[in-house]
Amino acid sequence: MSLYVVFEGIDGAGKTTQAKALEKYLKKENYKVFYFHEPTTTKAGKLVKEMIREGTIYGNDAISLAFALDRIMFKYEVLNHALREYDVIIGDRSFYSSIVYQKTMGLDLKWLKEVNRFVIVPDIAFVLEISIEEQMRRRGESDIIFEKKSFQEKLIQEYKNLLSYFPNYNIIFINGEDSIENIHQQIREIIKKYLK
Ligand SMILES: Nc1ncnc2c1ncn2[C@@H]1O[C@H](COP(=O)(O)OP(=O)(O)OP(=O)(O)O)[C@@H](O)[C@H]1O
Numbered sequence: 013m014s015l016y017v018v019f020e021g022i023d024g025a026g027k028t029t030q031a032k033a034l035e036k037y038l039k040k041e042n043y044k045v046f047y048f049h050e051p052t053t054t055k056a057g058k059l060v061k062e063m064i065r066e067g068t069i070y071g072n073d074a075i076s077l078a079f080a081l082d083r084i085m086f087k088y089e090v091l092n093h094a095l096r097e098y099d100v101i102i103g104d105r106s107f108y109s110s111i112v113y114q115k116t117m118g119l120d121l122k123w124l125k126e127v128n129r130f131v132i133v134p135d136i137a138f139v140l141e142i143s144i145e146e147q148m149r150r151r152g153e154s155d156i157i158f159e160k161k162s163f164q165e166k167l168i169q170e171y172k173n174l175l176s177y178f179p180n181y182n183i184i185f186i187n188g189e190d191s192i193e194n195i196h197q198q199i200r201e202i203i204k205k206y207l208k
C-alpha cells in the first residue's frame with residue numbers, strides 16, 4: 013500500500029507548489045509517485061467544474077454531492093489501483109476541502125461527513141496556513157470585497173476546526189508563510205519517517 017498524502021489550505025496557500033516539489037523530490041529518490049488534484053478527471057469531476065462556474069443555478073447541496081461523487085468515482089477508476097501500484101500518492105485537495113468549504117457555505121457538518129463517508133482517508137494531510145493579507149499579496153488583489161474577505165477568514169477557522177471534527181485523523185498544520193524551500197524541507201522530514 014502507498015503512503016497517501018494530501019495538501020490542504022485556502023486558495024493560494026501553496027498546495028500545488030508544495031505538492032509538485034514533493035513529487036519532484038520523491039521521484040528523484042526513486043519512489044513511484046502519483047499526483048492528482050481535485051476535482052479529478054472523472055465525468056463527475058467535469059460536472060463539478062461546470063457546476064461551480066459563475067452564474068450557476070446549482071446550490072451547495074448539489075455541488076457537495078457532485079464533489080463527493082467525483083471522489084468516489086475516482087476511487088474506483090484510479091485511486092484503488094494507484095494505492096497498490098505506487099509508493100506515494102499526492103493529492104492536491106481532498107474531502108477535507110469539501111468539509112471546510114461547504115460547511116463555511118452553510119451546510120451541516122454531520123451531513124457532509126455522511127456524504128463523504130466512503131472516501132479513502134489520507135495517511136497525512138498537510139494544511140498550509142496563510143493569513144488573508146498574505147493571500148491578497150499572492151493574488152495581487154488589494155480591493156478584495158468584504159464578503160469575500162470574511163468568507164476567507166471563516167475558511168481559515170474551519171481548517172483549524174478540522175482537528176476537532178476528525179480527532180483521529182492525521183492532520184498536520186504548517187506555517188504556509190515560511191519560504192517555499194523551508195516548507196518543503198519540513199514536509200520532507202515528516203515524509204521520510206513514514207517511508208522508512
Ligand atoms: N511559501 C511561499 N511563499 C511565497 N509565495 C508562495 C509560497 N508558496 C507558494 N507561493 C506562491 O503563491 C502562489 C500560489 O501558490 P499555489 O498555486 O501553490 O497555491 P495553491 O494553494 O495551489 O492555490 P489554489 O488553491 O489557487 O490552487 C504562487 O504564485 C506561488 O508561487
Ligand SMILES: [Mg+2]
Nearest residue numbers: 027028029104
Ligand atoms: Mg493549486
